[in-house]
Structures are given as C-alpha cells and as structure tokens.
Amino acid sequence: MGEYVDYSASVPVRRLADGTPIPAIGIGTFGSDKYSPEQIAEAVYGAVKSGYRLIDCASVYQDEDRIGEVLHRLMEEGVVRREELFVTSKVWNDQHREVEKACRKSLADLRLDAIDLYFVHWPFPNYHAPHCDGDSRNPDSRPFSVEEFMDTWRQCEALVDAGLAKHIAMSNMTIPKLEAVLPLCRIQPAAIEMELHPSFQQRELFDYVVSRGIQPIGFCPIGSPSRPERDRTAEDVADVELPSIRRAAQAHQDHPAVTCLKWAVQNGQIPIPFSVKQPQYVANLKASFEDPLTEEEMAEIAADDRGCRLVKGQVFLWPGATDWEALWDPDGVIV
Numbered sequence: 001m002g003e004y005v006d007y008s009a010s011v012p013v014r015r016l017a018d019g020t021p022i023p024a025i026g027i028g029t030f031g032s033d034k035y036s037p038e039q040i041a042e043a044v045y046g047a048v049k050s051g052y053r054l055i056d057c058a059s060v061y062q063d064e065d066r067i068g069e070v071l072h073r074l075m076e077e078g079v080v081r082r083e084e085l086f087v088t089s090k091v092w093n094d095q096h097r098e099v100e101k102a103c104r105k106s107l108a109d110l111r112l113d114a115i116d117l118y119f120v121h122w123p124f125p126n127y128h129a130p131h132c133d134g135d136s137r138n139p140d141s142r143p144f145s146v147e148e149f150m151d152t153w154r155q156c157e158a159l160v161d162a163g164l165a166k167h168i169a170m171s172n173m174t175i176p177k178l179e180a181v182l183p184l185c186r187i188q189p190a191a192i193e194m195e196l197h198p199s200f201q202q203r204e205l206f207d208y209v210v211s212r213g214i215q216p217i218g219f220c221p222i223g224s225p226s227r228p229e230r231d232r233t234a235e236d237v238a239d240v241e242l243p244s245i246r247r248a249a250q251a252h253q254d255h256p257a258v259t260c261l262k263w264a265v266q267n268g269q270i271p272i273p274f275s276v277k278q279p280q281y282v283a284n285l286k287a288s289f290e291d292p293l294t295e296e297e298m299a300e301i302a303a304d305d306r307g308c309r310l311v312k313g314q315v316f317l318w319p320g321a322t323d324w325e326a327l328w329d330p331d332g333v334i335v
C-alpha cells in the first residue's frame, strides 16, 4: 500500500435541501460477490486517508462491521472526526417491517450513534439471499404497494425523530412511485439513489428528482464492470467503450472510468464509485476536481445515452411477472 496524499480539501461540496453539506463524490462498498469484506474495509481506510468523506454502505453488502472497525480506527488515529464523515446505510428488503431494528444493527456494526443518510434500499419487501443467481425467485414476492411502502417510510421518519438518522432517502424508485408517495411523506427524502452512468442517464427521473430539491446519488457510475453474473446480459453496453467517453478520455489522458466520473460530477449527481485499488480510488476522487470536461464533451456524452439499465432487479419479480421491466413502471403507471 503506497503513501496517502489527503485531497479532502479539494473535493467539491454539495448541499442537501436543508443546507447540510455532502461531498460531491463518495466511495461505494458493494464488493459484487468478488471482493472480501476485509479488502473493502481496507479500501475504505485508504480512501478516507486520501480524502473521501462520503461512504455508501448497506447491511446487505455484509461488510458494515468491518467498515465500522476501520472508521473507529481512523477516528482514533485522528485522521478524521465523526462530523467530517458522511456515512449512509440502507434497510434491506426483508426488514421493511422492522426498520428501527435494522438501523440499530447497522449503527452498531458501523460503530456510529447516528447515520447521516438512511435509505429504503428497494421499494419492494421482496427478499432474495445474497449471492443468489439471476434466475432465483421468492414465491412471497409481491408488487409495489403504496401502503406498504409508506408504512416503511413512516418508520424511517421515526428514525429522524429519534435522532438515529440525520436524513432519510429512497433508492431504485420511478417517477410514478415518487408521484404516489412524495405527497404522503411528512419528511421528504433528502436524496434518491439511482443507477446513473453515461449509457444510462435516466434524464427524466434525474430532472424530476432535482426539480423537487432532492439530491441524486448515482450508483454504478462506471457501468459496474465487476458486477455479479446475475446483473449481466448480452445486450449490456460497456460505458468505458462508448465513443464519447473514449474521445474525452484520450483528450484528457484519463482512464475512461475517470471520464465517466467527471461527467457524473459535472452533470450534478453524486457518484459513488467502488474500487479496492488505491490508484483507482485516488484517480476517481481526483476526477471530482481536476481537469474538467468541456461543454462540448459533456454534450457529446449526453447524446451517447443508450438506455442501458444494468441492475434490472429481476430477482425481485413476483409470481406471474416475467419481465424485469415491470419493476420500473415502463408505461408511466405503477405496475
């Protein structure tokens, strides 16, 4: 492991609707069934030493306890203070009826008193086991229900009341689902986590979210080249091979992965790229403040959208539903 240079002061800061600062880039912690919790935690250690302050966690990633050890170590060593960190976590689908218990478990694992941003990871209570394959289905799965979702959201609001979560958020939503639930929320989501990369720009949902003062957080910002088998199909487009990305990468002498992140930061979402490799995660952080893309390059990338969703979510389909598109309300109404 090389020496660390601290770039924290160079990373741009965004503001949530209530004015809370949040870094313009974070590090992801899902190992794609390929990297161990130890490797991921070690990367979080190096990432924070390099200047990352936003860490995107989830109980289903099965590494929060290791990350908690590392956060504790970083604070003990005086590398960072708690108030400088912005840590997220997410309630998994099998815990929608016991959100406080799930949040308390994540807090205990992460060794924190409160989480900065707590997500409903998926809007369905449909469970599938970690490491399952793409054909796996749960017979108890069912379609989205406004009532069930709002029951979960009320529990998230109670986390804010109890001081366990500073902000709450949603993930993997669609415009029809947001239209149905946002008017019912006592506390609005501070952020929406959504798949966002050059070949999948979700312009309509992105604009909808931004117009409501909600911060988009972009997952799979590099097109998740190491994603699990269940999330791969023959039609998928590799972002790092898009012509607009390759051209801009060459012009700036960057790896195409870095170009994807420059596009993300300049487009306005907060990307949360994953890497356990120091040269990669340092290059990714620097993408947020070094040698930005030109307006022409941004426009070329905007025109290169392929509508290529990678995390299709088919394992969450309910009996009778065969097409993963059903999870994403393709006709503008909740399926």
Ligand SMILES: NC(=O)c1ccc[n+]([C@@H]2O[C@H](COP(=O)([O-])OP(=O)(O)OC[C@H]3O[C@@H](n4cnc5c(N)ncnc54)[C@H](OP(=O)(O)O)[C@@H]3O)[C@@H](O)[C@H]2O)c1
Binding pocket: 027, 028, 029, 030, 031, 032, 056, 057, 121, 171, 172, 193, 194, 218, 219, 220, 221, 222, 223, 224, 225, 226, 227, 255, 257, 258, 272, 273, 274, 275, 276, 277, 279, 280, 281, 283, 284, 311
């Ligand atoms: N809310 C949700 O439902 C949801 C869903 C998916 C992901 N997420 C979050 O989003 C995070 C990021 O998504 P992701 O991990 O799927 O995909 P990603 O960040 O798009 O891709 C990560 C992979 O890109 C490669 N990479 C990273 N930096 C690079 C660089 N500078 N140069 C070359 N290659 C580079 C690495 O591949 P190698 O390993 O081959 O080096 C790494 O494993 C996750 O970790 C997780 O926190 C959330």
